[in-house]
Amino acid sequence: MRCEHCDQGERVPVRRAKTAERDGKVAVVLDVPMEECPACGDRWLTRDVAARLDTMLSAMLSGDVEIATRHFDEPARPAA
Ligand SMILES: [Zn+2]
Known part of the structure; x- marks a missing residue:
């Protein structure tokens, strides 16, 4: 496209x-699937990916961890 x-x-x-x-x-959040333009570097996320990413980032930022990392495909991690 x-x-x-x-x-x-x-x-x-x-x-x-x-x-x-x-x-x-x-x-x-690592390995987030998206489309990228090699010419200008602009990126697009689908609505579903954006919604899931938003949920993940909010959950991670509300935790106690200063720097949280997760893979996009990883199932929700139980609280340690
Ligand atoms: Zn472009």
Whole structure:
């Protein structure tokens, strides 16, 4: 699919990390599936992926861990 942003590249499926910060805490979700334009670097997430990512990041940021990392495909981890 052609990039709507720059019209120079074809969007390709990639997996990237997404990071969020709140109140001095950092949450990192690895291997998030998305499409990326190799020309301008613009990225697109599907609605489902964005919703799941948002839920994961919120849960991680509300925990006690200063720096939390998870894989996108990983099932929810029981509280340690
Ligand atoms: Zn582009």
